[in-house]
Amino acid sequence: MNIRTDLALESAELYWEMGEGHEIPGVSFEEEEKEAVRITRVRVLGEEGEKAVGKPRGNYITIEMPSLLESESEIFLQAARCLSNELTAIIKKPKLTLVAGLGNSEITPDSLGPKVIPRLVVTRHLFTHMPDAVSHLSPVCALAPGVLGVTGIETGEIIKGVCERVRPDLVIVVDALASRKTERVSTTIQIADTGISPGSGVGNKRKAVNQETVGVPVIAVGVPMVVDAATIANDTIDLVIDTLIKEAEGDFYTMLQNLDREEKHALIRASLPKGMGGMMVTPKDIDTLSDKIAHVISMGLNFALHPHITEEEIASFAG
Amino acid sequence: MNIRTDLALESAELYWEMGEGHEIPGVSFEEEEKEAVRITRVRVLGEEGEKAVGKPRGNYITIEMPSLLESESEIFLQAARCLSNELTAIIKKPKLTLVAGLGNSEITPDSLGPKVIPRLVVTRHLFTHMPDAVSHLSPVCALAPGVLGVTGIETGEIIKGVCERVRPDLVIVVDALASRKTERVSTTIQIADTGISPGSGVGNKRKAVNQETVGVPVIAVGVPMVVDAATIANDTIDLVIDTLIKEAEGDFYTMLQNLDREEKHALIRASLPKGMGGMMVTPKDIDTLSDKIAHVISMGLNFALHPHITEEEIASFAG
């Protein structure tokens, strides 16, 4: 299946949809709802879990907050506090944190990471130059490494090179994700203590940005900003087949039941419009949305990394 | 059917797809291919034609140029010249032209119109202030009226208000369009001598920007920049049903044949993911693409409006 999702929660949902039972071997779940927020904690435990959901073992926290689409500043603050709380729970007071904003600043739906960086309260250099001004803050530095197509260098290589010089003991990577469901776009935050590991451990190690490659814990914070157009088409196909099956009676039902879903998919996908590969599905107001989400994420990081900071101080530090 | 397309050509294609025969009553076609360009001229002749394709009577020229996705400056120039030629053929040497760039400059896929305006060779004021410098050019003025949601004023009202003061004898509106097919996004230019007339004449007259409402001929130049996400889903449904029908044999075939397509659509659409309505499908590099297309359209307009202008002069005029 080439459904593209960066959310562990959606990988689990896919597992369920394929009708393989609700229990996923090697994967545990925990759900919490408070007010407008739903927090799901997915724990991938061992090799069996890795295979089932296609993600490396570790903890994946999903904060779902549909009201983020509204523009009220109180909701933004609430989301930032929620992100901060979840981060604080898994961060051991680091001596120096490096935040890396991944993505391409010139492609709006991919610009979340680079947009977060200038809004962070970055202090590492001030501990040398004006230590009194930052004595109540923690040492933080930041980087927007760019993307392979623009730099010719793997993001992971740049981060590793910089880590070897500045020696952080925690790396947080911020990235725009792809979701499978349009309703999750810009309303969901995923925190993963596995870093970024394409192909779930197997495959290209060079591309991973995780403890193994960087040498210190790597936490990934991401927000879905797009759905692949092919995923929309794919999901629609499933929907059609499901609806037909539900509606069907008698012989028709039997026939559809016997359809090999995979075979049908392959067939149909082959006739999908060309050029779909380069397309993405985004909210119509992605330009302003990506600014707002960058604001929420940077606030959450600032609160988590500097527990004693005030909102006013954040405003006076960041651009 | 709520398939959204702004292209007359696609309206005709929809007619054909619904299996109602290739001849469309009251609509004539003319096709021309040269090198990498396909030009289709759709003429909607009378009430019958208006009903069939849901567009007001008039001429719709579609320039399709898949190679526009490549970044070569020669191809851009070729597209600009092609647009210029088609415009020149339908423009009667105007005494003063007003170009209106419709759309929202803060929403990338809707920013084509506003982006074209600052690249135009605008001369109206210079004919008063420094007539010698522009004696070989034509009087042109321009306007980016903004969108209803931002201004609280219908685009048409703003254009009419300005027209009553500056008294152009030709209005050209530039706008981003919605297409039904991903492969037409940013590769197709439509020129319509009907202006912009939502609801094909029927319905809200206030919203139309055409000869009837403005008082002078209105030519619309547009490029598809998005596909509605719902359209993608819709088209996929058709594809699935078509494929199933093709594949089906025996009883299954008969059954599917008997399915009322409309009924199925309604059913399936009802179960489509919520939030799809606010989503759009765009190329991943829409940010740079919209700049490039704005460049092509403005060059084409500059060539058409100022027949004696050189590329160098355009560069030195526009920002």
Place this chain on the structure above:
Amino acid sequence: MNIRTDLALESAELYWEMGEGHEIPGVSFEEEEKEAVRITRVRVLGEEGEKAVGKPRGNYITIEMPSLLESESEIFLQAARCLSNELTAIIKKPKLTLVAGLGNSEITPDSLGPKVIPRLVVTRHLFTHMPDAVSHLSPVCALAPGVLGVTGIETGEIIKGVCERVRPDLVIVVDALASRKTERVSTTIQIADTGISPGSGVGNKRKAVNQETVGVPVIAVGVPMVVDAATIANDTIDLVIDTLIKEAEGDFYTMLQNLDREEKHALIRASLPKGMGGMMVTPKDIDTLSDKIAHVISMGLNFALHPHITEEEIASFAG
């Protein structure tokens, strides 16, 4: 003198500096200080006053707030409230207000006006489409008319054309101003009930945007964003001459006293570096500053135009 300033307060200051006494005939002053804000109310009374300060008769309110350079959101809110209070005092509850954001959105220090427009709570169209949602608000519409160099149409003509269609009974124009003093850039707001009248009534009437040309009261709200580079040089010359005079003794003193300041100016200015004319002096962080000031001005306008609106509502309305 070709010192460029758009602030009536600075015109008065120039008068004083030229040593013509503190009383300015036909001009009255009123000053108020509260906390971090200094409000000066300059009233130009008749022809004598117009000549003395080179501004048409009317009221000019200057809000000076050096702390605006700090990034604290509380100070922004305070500035917005202060602007709102001053506006409320001179606005007679209008039936429909048109806000026009003057300037060039593509030139950062001139982009204040266009940047304010999308942040306004614009409601005119909603009174037709969804009157219940806006029953506690006032009818407001908005426009970013662009600049003469880009549109070929005088800003005033566009505003007049639109006014004739939408018939507001109040026009507010927002514009970036030029100041004479670097310390006023982005820290001072001027409110003038004279509209915008280049050349103080004399000269080009077409360019004015005021009650006389538009037909309804026009209030201008502006913030200095630049100082002309030539003004900096000019002021420095004065400073040098003043310092030399102060320092001089004996014959030297007498000599300098006898220097005709105007003559020296002319001489020196002739030898000023070429190209200075196209240069401007701006803060190094003008890109972020202009966003912040646009935020303050739009908040102030929203508070003044919609007395019952809340901050949350503003956030949910504007982009």
Place this chain on the structure above:
Amino acid sequence: MNIRTDLALESAELYWEMGEGHEIPGVSFEEEEKEAVRITRVRVLGEEGEKAVGKPRGNYITIEMPSLLESESEIFLQAARCLSNELTAIIKKPKLTLVAGLGNSEITPDSLGPKVIPRLVVTRHLFTHMPDAVSHLSPVCALAPGVLGVTGIETGEIIKGVCERVRPDLVIVVDALASRKTERVSTTIQIADTGISPGSGVGNKRKAVNQETVGVPVIAVGVPMVVDAATIANDTIDLVIDTLIKEAEGDFYTMLQNLDREEKHALIRASLPKGMGGMMVTPKDIDTLSDKIAHVISMGLNFALHPHITEEEIASFAG
């Protein structure tokens, strides 16, 4: 003297202006004029030269091209070719080049470096993934490291960290410079084979980006985008004093001759407007200018680094 200039040529001009003779010990000059271009080659030879002009020993090539202010694409191409030729003369065919675009992408006059990066033909990763497509090109990678205030990490540290991983044998840094003269802004390109060495070798070694700190040759390519406002004031003071001296006769002349220029400067500077320090002088159209210059510099680098590349290929590679 706190005159700020990043151009070695202007350092030499300052030396001359201070009246210390035309020969500068330890500094050699070479001038070449062809058509609209003036190329000056300043060579700082030893310690004596370093002291005289305050720049580390090495070669400084200045390309002056006033016509760059015009918008003609031919002139841009000519400037790019000229930059390419000068670079080619000092580059020994490198195995891998890293181009670092210094500066802050969010501050327009400082954004030249970051703007150049996405326009480069970057190939390093393609030599692995699709070697045939790039066999006629050279291995190039690129990086926009950001600025200390945003990242908390010295630019030099980031470059060194990345160099240790990707092992280039040539580093080219692109940066916006400060000039002393408004007419040089955006019309002059400086190439220095000394890299970037604040404080001419003395002082903060950590901040330098040069062969000594990075381990491979570092070439700096820069274009003045601003003049310090204080520099404008300073230069104006000199101008005034010079003009007064020229005009003066008799006793007055003698007196002015006896004025200690330094003493006067100090006195006058003390009374300069506060807040001048945060101000800069830029062209009014800096937004579009910085795009154009980024285009010229990236073209020049692409031509120099990939001798067999065509303009079309550059367009199809870069964004």
